[in-house]
Amino acid sequence: MVIVSLAGSPKQPSRSSALLAVAHRWLARHNVEIVHFSLQDFVAEDLLFANFNSPQILALNHALSRADGLLVATPVYKAAYSGALKSILDLLPERALEHKVVLPLATAGSSNHFLALDYALKPVLSALKAQEVLHGVFATGLQIDYASREATLEAALAERLEESLTTFYAAIQRRGVSLATKEHAANHE
Numbered sequence: 335m336v337i338v339s340l341a342g343s344p345k346q347p348s349r350s351s352a353l354l355a356v357a358h359r360w361l362a363r364h365n366v367e368i369v370h371f372s373l374q375d376f377v378a379e380d381l382l383f384a385n386f387n388s389p390q391i392l393a394l395n396h397a398l399s400r401a402d403g404l405l406v407a408t409p410v411y412k413a414a415y416s417g418a419l420k421s422i423l424d425l426l427p428e429r430a431l432e433h434k435v436v437l438p439l440a441t442a443g444s445s446n447h448f449l450a451l452d453y454a455l456k457p458v459l460s461a462l463k464a465q466e467v468l469h470g471v472f473a474t475g476l477q478i479d480y481a482s483r484e485a486t487l488e489a490a491l492a493e494r495l496e497e498s499l500t501t502f503y504a505a506i507q508r509r510g511v512s513l514a515t516k517e518h519a520a521n522h523e
């Protein structure tokens with residue numbers, strides 16, 4: 335099982351990236367291969383001037399083409415997700431998330447905008463033809479300790495994240511079974 339992880343915060347260190355790092359640890363324990371990209375891997379001019387041939391965008395798209403799922407993390411900015419993350423998603427081909435299961439993660443200053451994933455990010459993931467966009471994990475900054483070398487989460491958040499990762503993992507496994515069944519049927523027609 336291979337997943338792409340994408341950290342969409344302009345800041346490093348970052349709370350949403352810390353949430354992603356904790357998710358990485360869980361996935362690694364379950365033998366999931368993770369191909370990680372962070373906003374800082376991309377050249378700012380490529381994003382600003384929509385360079386569709388940016389080597390990092392091509393690398394992201396290639397990684398997605400062989401991945402089963404996408405884990406994407408963002409801070410809430412002005413009641414939505416980060417504009418820099420949008421500038422990456424804008425450069426992906428229209429069907430970049432076809433057949434992928436997606437789990438979005440977001441952190442915010444308060445819980446006022448806890449629906450931001452639902453009304454802002456999810457429609458974009460759907461436009462990229464994601465097969466299944468799971469109920470995301472939303473957290474406020476106070477629930478995350480990202481100052482220490484290994485980020486830690488408040489217990490209730492850690493539990494919610496683990497539940498979501500279990501669902502993510504199971505959805506990818508189901509997807510693998512259904513693809514194998516279709517392939518088997520096609521080979522025996």
Ligand SMILES: Cc1cc2nc3c(=O)[nH]c(=O)nc-3n(C[C@H](O)[C@H](O)[C@H](O)COP(=O)(O)O)c2cc1C
Nearest residue numbers: 343348349350409410411412413441442443444475
């Ligand atoms: C430009 C900017 C806009 C923000 N807008 C919001 C907002 O609308 N609602 C909110 O709850 N938090 C907002 N915040 C707070 C961030 O979402 C919060 O600090 C988040 O945890 C940062 O994640 P990061 O450390 O991964 O960048 C904003 C922060 C910045 C810098």
